[in-house]
Amino acid sequence: MGRISLCGLIVVLGLGHGLPVRAQQPAPTMPRIGVLVPGPIFWTRFKAFREAFQSLGYVEGKNFVYEYRNADGKLERLPGLAAELARLKVDLIFTASAEGVSAAKLATKTIPIVFGTAQDPLASGLVESLARPGGNVTGVSVVAPDLNGKRLEILKEIAPRVVRVAFLWSPASPGAQANLNDTQAAAQALKLQLRPIEVRGDKDVQGALEAALKQRAQAISTAPDPVVNNGRGQIVGFATKHRLPAAYAAPEFAENDGLMSYAPNYSDLWRRSASFGDKILKGAKPADLPVEQPTKFELIINLKAAKQIGLTVPPQVLARADRVIR
Secondary structure, eight states, X not given: OHHHHHHHHHHHHHHHTTOOSSOOOOOOOOOEEEEEEOSHHHHHHHHHHHHHHHHTTOOBTTTBEEEEEEOTXXXXXXXXXXHHHHHTTOSEEEEOHXXXXXXXXXXXXXXXXXXXXXXXXXXXXXXXXXXXXXXXXXXXXXXXXXXXXXXXXXXXXXXXXXXXXXXXXXTTSTTHHHHHHHHHHHHHHTTOEEEEEEOOSGXXXXXXXXXXXXXXXSEEEEOSSHHXXXXXXXXXXXXXXXXXXXXXXXXXXXXTTOSEEEEEOHHHHHHHHHHHHHHHHXXXXXXXXXXXXXXXXXXXXXXXXXXXXXXXXXXXXXXXXXXXXX
């Protein structure tokens, strides 16, 4: 009994004085990745990032966790959601669009920020240069100025009688003016009359479409920004109802009954952005990781939509399409 009591006393004293008596070590904290999603389109595209990140050896809940924040298309919510992620002290913030990056950058100067896509991050002041971004931000840009003209060029091939084109754009979006300038120059070269119509928020979409009719627009083209993308259901429905050919800047339009889209391959861009997250979690600094640009582009033609508005898509256009929806 005396020996048992003595052993018990040793154990108690050992615990009290920090002696190694089989003490359990605390489990290491898993990295947390904050995901700041501007709206529904970006949430769908995030799947490509998630799959690519998993292929790099990251298993959610096992060796890292996500902290999700979704603005549901209400861009004014982005700063507040970004601030929440900063307060959580996540190890990395992944986001998209210049609006999402701007909100994250405003919330933190130290947490690394990776963007899956962003319109002209250099002109928007998100990075110091594409080769050496500086600061805590890097990722994949969607800058490709020729796309604006290419969309109009394809639109004219499909609907050669079109002269007046309504261009739906949001002046509040970073890089918006550059997109407008590029589109105006392309329209002039193609002898098209461009009708720029502003869309500043969800409530403006219907009014913008009605303005397009008042200006006798014969077709529609869209700018590649979240504000316009959020109204894609209304825009596509309006174009179909009024039998207006349309060239869209996001594939989700053509995938959901829109006539055609020509844009970077967003799945490819978001997959590539996963490698940025991997490098940063392994110790790389965003400032030293060059911003990448799109290398793959995708033309989608929706023949069902063409039939609904009474158009026949020329064979040479179909031959160039990456995807044809029938």
